[in-house]
Amino acid sequence: MSLDPIERLVLELGRLPGIGERSATRMAFHIIRQSQGRDSGSLARDLAAALLAVADEVGFCSQCRNLCRGERCKVCADASRDQGLLCVVESVVDLKAIEATKTYRGLYHVLHGALAPLDGIGPDELKIDALVTRVTERGYREVILATNADVEGDATALYLARLIKPLGVQVTRLASGIPSGGELEYLDHATLGRALTERREY
């Protein structure tokens, strides 16, 4: 019943995005090689500890659904951020990409995905109700829709604009300059920063 430990490691590594069986096997043997004969400095033990820590300690920020330790993330806890500006992103990776441009000082809302009805991802999965409630209660002056410039990202932005505009909030979208089909996380800082600065009314 129980799997050989090496096979098990290859199997688990193969569940990671972009990792095929070959890469998983190579990684597994690297980890095993770096973990022989020593208790401290063992890659396997360090990895295991790091994985357990994220599983046990990291959760969603109660306000923006960013990942964090504790109740609120660093962005939400920072009173010096512009409290009237909300930027909606698909993922935490996108949030980090926008932070890296150093051109944005408002707050965020992380959807953890984009609308993709064929894959069973609808408004409920993205907890869009919570976003609309947040916008209604907080009275932001502007909501920036910073979803990806692909089919799902555009559909998500359109859907959100239809919900948020009637609340009397200005809704903007990142400027063009993002290549069509473009995913935010792969843009260089300058391009993403410009798309943010030159955002347009939706």
Ligand SMILES: [Zn+2]
């Ligand atoms: Zn937060």
